[in-house]
Amino acid sequence: MTSEEIIHLDRRNLWHPFTPNSLWLDPSFTPISIASGEGPWLISTDGKRYLDGNSSIWTNLHGHRHPKINQAIRHQLDQIAHSSFLGLTHEPAVRLAEELLRYVQPAREETPGLRRVFFSDDGSTAMEAGLKMILQSFAQSGQNQRTQFLSPDGAYHGDTVGAMSLGHRDSFHRHFRPVLFPTKKVMAPSCYRCPYNRAKPENADARSYRKCNFECATLAEESIHQAGDRLAAWVLEPRVQGAAGMVMHPHGYAARTSAAARKVGARVLFDEVLTGFGRIGSPLACHAENTLPDVLALAKGLTGGYLPLAATLATEEIFQSFGGDPSRTFFHGHSYTANPLGCAAASASLDLLQSPSEIIQQKRLIQNLTTLATSFWTHRHVGDVRQEGAILAIELVADRTSRSPFSSEKRVGARVCQTAREFGLITRPVGDVLVLLPPYCTHPDELEKMVSALHQAIARELGP
Ligand SMILES: Cc1ncc(COP(=O)(O)O)c(C=O)c1O
Numbered sequence: 001m002t003s004e005e006i007i008h009l010d011r012r013n014l015w016h017p018f019t020p021n022s023l024w025l026d027p028s029f030t031p032i033s034i035a036s037g038e039g040p041w042l043i044s045t046d047g048k049r050y051l052d053g054n055s056s057i058w059t060n061l062h063g064h065r066h067p068k069i070n071q072a073i074r075h076q077l078d079q080i081a082h083s084s085f086l087g088l089t090h091e092p093a094v095r096l097a098e099e100l101l102r103y104v105q106p107a108r109e110e111t112p113g114l115r116r117v118f119f120s121d122d123g124s125t126a127m128e129a130g131l132k133m134i135l136q137s138f139a140q141s142g143q144n145q146r147t148q149f150l151s152p153d154g155a156y157h158g159d160t161v162g163a164m165s166l167g168h169r170d171s172f173h174r175h176f177r178p179v180l181f182p183t184k185k186v187m188a189p190s191c192y193r194c195p196y197n198r199a200k201p202e203n204a205d206a207r208s209y210r211k212c213n214f215e216c217a218t219l220a221e222e223s224i225h226q227a228g229d230r231l232a233a234w235v236l237e238p239r240v241q242g243a244a245g246m247v248m249h250p251h252g253y254a255a256r257t258s259a260a261a262r263k264v265g266a267r268v269l270f271d272e273v274l275t276g277f278g279r280i281g282s283p284l285a286c287h288a289e290n291t292l293p294d295v296l297a298l299a300k301g302l303t304g305g306y307l308p309l310a311a312t313l314a315t316e317e318i319f320q321s322f323g324g325d326p327s328r329t330f331f332h333g334h335s336y337t338a339n340p341l342g343c344a345a346a347s348a349s350l351d352l353l354q355s356p357s358e359i360i361q362q363k364r365l366i367q368n369l370t371t372l373a374t375s376f377w378t379h380r381h382v383g384d385v386r387q388e389g390a391i392l393a394i395e396l397v398a399d400r401t402s403r404s405p406f407s408s409e410k411r412v413g414a415r416v417c418q419t420a421r422e423f424g425l426i427t428r429p430v431g432d433v434l435v436l437l438p439p440y441c442t443h444p445d446e447l448e449k450m451v452s453a454l455h456q457a458i459a460r461e462l463g464p
Pocket residue numbers: 122123124125127156157158159237242243271272273274299300
């Protein structure tokens with residue numbers, strides 16, 4: 001099919017996620033149809049090449065069409081594509097669980113920690129499984145009263161009803177509030193927009209010059225303490241809240257607040273759907289915070305960004321609370337749980353992640369990103385430039401001195417990213433926060449091209 005034919009049929013039959021219909025169907029807007037990929041490049045049906053600046057919505061780790069992952073999927077396809085995981089098992093799942101547990105906890109034989117892997121399909125289902133595990137586990141351990149969940153403002157854990165309930169993104173969730181179960185929130189640990197940060201804006205990551213007494217952590221600790229023995233779990237995207245606007249936490253926040261949750265006997269549920277698999281520079285954000293949760297949700301990069309597969313890891317204590325009478329079964333699962341193709345891709349991806357050459361590549365990418373990030377301060381509408389590992393966020397503001405945002409109707413972030421396509425870059429903003437989150441294989445020259453495309457797009461939309 002030609003590009004025109006694809007777009008015509010798409011507009012006639014399809015419905016896209018997180019996409020305003022009016023914009024998608026606007027004749028003055030031309031959607032891009034992707035035909036293939038190669039490393040960090042996406043190639044359109046009409047032959048244009050674009051750099052994949054957000055790793056295909058934060059999923060791709062090693063680039064597109066990686067020979068090792070392709071080979072692992074092909075090899076598995078020659079055995080079987082899928083069989084049920086209800087009452088059956090298979091080698092790809094068993095192998096992956098073993099590798100995943102070792103990746104999460106290299107010294108697991110010596111220490112207690114995450115010991116069980118429950119597979120599902122995506123980030124939302126990983127979180128849904130996690131919250132249900134926690135509730136049922138408490139109910140089966142004589143603590144029925146533990147039904148409260150607490151998480152930071154702006155939290156996003158996916159679009160299923162349970163995952164939405166744990167989140168605090170009103171623009172996404174407001175229509176569903178009447179059917180969501182009530183949860184509580186604390187202020188987001190966002191240094192750039194923190195009412196307790198007395199520092200004047202500087203040309204640096206707001207976390208590096210913050211003047212405060214770490215009130216965000218103290219307030220969270222107080223809320224956790226108040227919830228006491230009614231708290232089921234403290235739920236956190238450690239280090240980076242992606243959909244909140246790549247809000248990057250002051251280091252130590254996850255560790256302090258998790259310790260507070262443990263003190264009141266609650267579970268710690270980490271959502272590392274975005275931060276997992278090296279994205280913030282360490283294997284997982286919980287490693288950087290030196291704090292293992294009781295339940296850990298992984299998805300997006302689990303398969304290297306090739307196939308939908310997710311995992312919820314839990315402690316042995318939680319697993320054991322489902323033992324005994326069959327009525328204590330975890331009545332939860334999906335038709336495609338532990339899909340063998342997904343498991344094979346994930347094993348290949350984990351292997352790559354730990355190979356010396358990939359580790360060097362990833363370190364180089366992070367360093368180059370740090371160097372290039374400073375260039376964004378030349379734009380007067382850049383208010384904050386923050387980086388955590390291989391994630392770079394550039395927050396656009398109407399006024400740098402007062403940190404005042406643009407009105408949301410202007411859709412400044414979306415316009416800049418749309419224009420960036422003309423300069424060969426595909427990425428997606430979160431509100432007015434521009435995001436660069438490239439595959440680890442991105443070459444220094446390609447990274448420079450991504451940064452240059454963003455500069456040109458900002459200049460076109462907001463002036464030099
Ligand atoms: C932190 C976090 N959790 C959960 C999700 C939901 O994942 P999925 O879209 O795979 O359901 C996302 C998606 O962006 C996310 O960023």
